[in-house]
Amino acid sequence: MNAGRVIIGANYGDEGKGLFTDYFASQDPENSLVVRFNGGAQAGHTVVTPDGRRHVFSHFGSGSFVGAPTFLSKFFIVNPLIFVREISDLHKLGVKPNITIDGDAMLTTPYDMFINQTTERRRGTKRHGSCGLGINETVTRSLRSPALKLRAREMLNPTLLFQKLIELKTSWFAERLKEFNIDPHSEDSAIFFEKSESILKEFVTDTQTLLEFTSISKCYPNAKHIIFEGAQGLMLDEDRIDQFPHVTRSKTGLTNVLHLAPKFRLDKLNVTYVSRTYLTRHGAGPLDGECDWVFPDSTNVPNQFQGTLRFAPLDLQTLQKSIKCDLLRAQTARNHICADIAMTCLDQVPMPKVGELFLPVNHVCHGPTRAAVRPALSCAER
Template identity: 50%
Template structure:
């Protein structure tokens, strides 16, 4: 079996929402619909918006962002699968005439409705001290899977009897104990009708069967074969579980770390990595946001994906800090030193430049705020991160083009 030795990699350089989906679709359109998009971290909390040249628009969650262009998807063992939300996404894609081919690693952790319940209950109880969770049980899934008595992976979904028994143990034993550890033991009885509902359990077992029917469970090498590879990251470097500001992080390595492990296993020789940032900084959810502003930094900013919600609130904005951007990228690239046989080439993409709408670009460097032309801003960003010829993005469906 032949494998391509080179892969493209898309990584968000900020707090997420940088344009990773758009760049992934751009790569797929360049290399062809035989590509396969590998999801190497995160889970259903991703929201990667792609607008196809024909006007079709989709916010990708599980499915790789190259699907509108015909690419297949591989959900790696670092990806947390959520059958409930996956099936909803398939329905949305089907309405646009898209039936994606999705492969999934049998070792991929699986979210249950009880993880989602715990996540949402606890986040509500935190009140003003919320962590900024999406409320879909991503981190709770990984926490539960640390205990073998309650762990579930894609491979386990194939046995309905075993799955039913495991779900029953999760709702009766694990859930009340977990809520107690989190200091909100009283909430189990307050939500007993949900945890004890047999209808919810039985519906999930049916969703799991359907999930297996519409995906292909296989290990990475068999799924990838000789396809061109595009690794698509979720969230951003500033939310990395090891490098972000705890506890306002995602329970995931958002940068190169997982990609390097997968690339090594697959025998890849080169990774062409693009770090993506908007022309300004955003954050959806609680936690620090350097240079935060009380309002949009540019009047032309429009974001129809990150609408206000109960768990994350309203999208927040800040001026772009080029020193922070450079540090995050260089810290992430340092992980490649552990794989000397693998060549890593890095580049930068700056999106949403159209939203400056003719105004002077504003950004920080060396603690000083600058106002400059678009050309000067791009040059400063390139110098700050030490990466040549960035890709520039204008508009939700426009081409990304190299600078210079």
């Protein structure tokens, strides 16, 4: 059987998906490929190398430190502005990642980010928990009409891309402001309209910088080891009605992976659901058992859209329910599924009693790097 590895966050994100992607990629980096199968620039997957280098991965797979290339699938949302910043940061760390983008991947525009940030600020205490990077707006625009959708392959023609962006100013942006009852003559809107042409020109410039470091392709890269790196977590899946509207606009579990697996000729999927030994949530929304715990976290810093990182004890019943619901989606799939759980942050909160879980905890991590990962062999950890 040709087997692929899948890394999925089991909670609200920030579980340690980057750490375990780095861990599995490091076992055979020359023959590994990391596939991003959901989300976009709002992902923040922290990897700390044993030699002390640190990066929060957004567009690039978390196997980049060890040299594993990245493939951004058609389910990924590309943000050229964030990409350019990130590639610069990686170069400063001595990392020159190899990255391929599916030509059908969606593109986030400055319009999407402006509307997202404006509406989230206006919600006040009723915020949805957005990162302010335009993810929901990108998907909404793309689904509204084929004429409004921008794909990664359109970056290959910068002149035509700029023309489409100008057209979106009236065909989408102005209309979307009306939908949200945002005054186009307000100070923020007026400034954006006034500077829109220069903003769009800079955006197109960013797309061309992006193309210097990537390739756009409809062909799926080949590798011995395919590692699917998920973003966010099962509790934020767009279909989690019990969490709405505090969800993300993507499929955070197996759904997209099951669509992509045949493209890589995979018969089996080894799925690892990652969880800290406690719960975190960065952004608005329910968090059962929320308490005043505070643990150091230099990735999830306070910001105007998500506020501060929140904490709660891990509820094993909720964890189990979320994983079971995700695995139900794979019942009719042709792929053989083998699933387990990985626990992180044992250096901060002891391992809970996981004997009641229906899946084994096969890996644990006692620190921030892959060097702290080990098999969970003791009875206390099983």
